[in-house]
Amino acid sequence: MTVLVYDDVYLKHDTGSHPECAHRLRVIMAHLKHSKILEQMKRMKPRCATIEEIMLVHDGKYVFEIERMCKAGGGKLDSDTVVSRDTFDVARYAAGGVETAVDAVMNGETDNALALVRPPGHHARRGQGMGFCIFNNVAIAAKYLQSRHGVGNVLIVDWDVHHGNGTQEIFYRDGSVCYFSVHRWPFWPGSGTHEETGQEAGQARTWNRPVAVDGGRNAFLGAFQEGLAEALGSFTPEFILISAGFDAYENDPVGGLGLQIGDFKYMTDLVVSAADKHCGGRLVSVLEGGYDLRDLGPCVEQHVLGLLHK
Secondary structure (H helix, E strand, O other), X not given: OEEEEOOHHHHHOOOOOOOOOOHHHHHHHHHHHHOOOHHHEEEEOOOOOOHHHHOOOOOHXXXXXXXXXXXXXXXXXXXOOEEEOOHHHXXXXXXXXXXXXXHXXXXXXXXXXXXXXXXXXXXXXXXXXXXXEOOOHHHHHHHHHHHHHOXXXXXXXXXXXXXOHHHHHHOOOOOOEEEEEEXXXXXXXXXXXXXXXXXXXXXXXXXXXXXXOOOHHHHHHHHHHHHHHHHHHHOOOOEEEEEEOOOOEOOOOOOOOOEOOOHHHXXXXXXXXXXXXXXXXXXXEEEOOOOOOOOHHHHHHHHHHHHXXX
């Protein structure tokens, strides 16, 4: 069984005319309903993460500044990152939605889960939101797994076309969380080189596989398969989290790296197989990027088919 965590609360994060918009979730949900994939999933509503859970990762000063800014009507954290009056609460539900998915897996209610949440998270640093991201949903989930459920080693797999600089930074000195990313490079945000491998206890716990734009689809998929195998060769996870971005898709207007719709099932199959082998199938996937509104739904459908072992 695969759980789907979703609620219309995520539509209340108002970004105006922006690639990261509420319509992303509308088209995904409409497509999953039309393709009858929803009938094969168990639906769950998210809970709201507590401030204390958000602060497992983020500085309190930053958290309360976001709350203050939203209560004042919203604005911009930077040229790309918008907050509205409801964003603080919605972002707490995004983090809490991933925690809901984690609880469902850890409590044995499901084999794995997909959290269709927004705003996305993997660019959010401890004290700074950026790249459309407010709170780092995946990073919070990793620390929640450890603090609430006593999980030791957590593997984060990130296939968004943009490097998850926030996630990497948060765990760069943490030997209990392995971060593996395949992404376009050189590209925004400018991090994610081969040489960035971690420090102190986190040495050799960061695995970056940057792919040049002229490498395209084959280079991306090859780097993903090889890099995942290398990371798992030196790190045994007790739980796997996916930062599932769909902006490496060939027609994505923000990123794009030549991936075809079916490639998202291929990558999902690899991660699901790794979860089955190493951690009893315990896996939660979290929506990050993906901005082609025509084909975002079919891309997510392929991802779900992989989670369902289809």
